[in-house]
Amino acid sequence: MTWEMLSIIGTIAFAVSGAFIAIEEEYDILGVYILGIVTAFGGGAIRNLLIGVPVSALWEQGLLFQIALLSITAVFLFPQGFLKTWKRWGNFFDAIGLSAFAIQGALYAADMNHPLSAIIVAAVLTGSGGGMIRDVLAGRKPLVLRAEIYAAWAILCGVLIGLDYVNSPLELYLLFILTVIFRVFSYTFKWRLPNRTLQEQQPKTSL
Template identity: 45%
Template sequence: MILNVLSIVGSVAFAASGAIVAMDEDYDIFGILVLGFITAFAGGMMRNLIVGIPVAAVWHQTGAFIAVLAALGITLVVPGRLLKWGWKLMVYFDALGLSTFAVEGALYAERIHVSAGTVMVAAAMTGAGGGVIRDLLAQRKPLILRSDTYAIWALLAGAVIGLRWVSPHVAWQVYVVLAGTFVLRVLSIVFHWHLPHVESPNRDKAQAVDK
C-alpha cells in the first residue's frame, strides 16, 4: 500500500513538472504529453534496473497511469495567465517527485535485502532519474549536475531507510522520511543551498574564446 501511494504521488508530481517545463519551452500538446509521461516513469525504470525488477513492470501501474493522465489533462486546461508561475510550480512539483520517488526506490531496494549503499543508489536514481531525463529532453542542464543539493536529499532518504533508522514497514515513519526530504529540498531552494564549485583551469580561456 505504501509503495502504491508513493508511486502515484511521485508520478503525478513529476508528470506536472515535465508538462510545465514543456510549456516553458513552447512544446506543442503532443510534446507536453510525451515529456510529462517520460518524466513520470523514467525514474521507475531506472529503479527497476537497479533492484532487478523487469523494466516492463512499470507499465502495469494502472493507478499511476490514470493519475498521470488526469494531472496532464488538468495542466493542459490551466489558463495561460497562471502559467507565469510555471517555473515556481515546477520546482516544487519536482521537489515532491524527488522525495516520493527517492523513498519509493529505497523501499524497493530494502525489500530485497541489499546493502545500505545500494539502497542509497536506488533512492538517488529513482528520485532524480525522471528529472534528469526531463531536463535533457528539454535541452537544460540537469539539476542534479549543477551546484545544487538535489541528489543529496535523495541519498539521505536512502541512508535513513537503508540503515534502518526508521522501519520501512511502518507507514507513518516512511511518510515522515518523505516529508523531511521534501522540506529539506524546499529549504535548499528557498535559501539557495549549493555544493561548492571546483574552478576549472581552462574557464578563463573558454570565456575569452566566447567573447
C-alpha cells in the same frame, strides 16, 4: 498503503513537472504528454534495470499511468494565467516528486533485500532519474547537476531506510515531509555542496 501513496504523489508531481516544462518550451500536445510520462516513469525504469527488475513491470502500473495522463491533461487545460506561475511552483513540484520517489525507490530495493549501496542508488535514480531525462529532452542542465543541493537529499533517504532507521509509515511520511522542506530550503537559500572551478578569479579593482 505507504508505498501506494508515495507512488501516487510522486507520479502526479513529476507528471505535472514534465508537462509544465514542455509547455514552457512550447512543445505541442504530444510533446507535453511524452515529457510528462517520461518524467513520471523514467526514474523507475532506470532503477528497475539496475536492481534486476524487468522493465516490463512498468506496464503493470495501469492506475499510475491513468493518474499521470489525467495530471498532464489538467496541466494542458489550465488557464494561461496559472501557467505563468510555473517558475514559482515548478521547483516545489519537483521537490515533492524527488522526495516521494526517493523513498519509494529505497523501499523497493530494501524489500528485495539489496545491500545498502543498492538501496542508495535506487533512491537516487528513482528520485532524480525522471527529472534528468526530462531536462535533457528539454535542452536544460539537469537539476541534479546544478549547484543547489538536490541528489544529496535522495542519498539521505536511501541511507536512513537502508540502515533501518526509518521503517514505520509515520516515520516514512515524516521523512517525506522533511525531504521536501530541505529541498525547498536548498534552492530558496542557495545551499550548495563544495565545488571546484578551473576558471581564474578576476582580481578586484579599486576605484
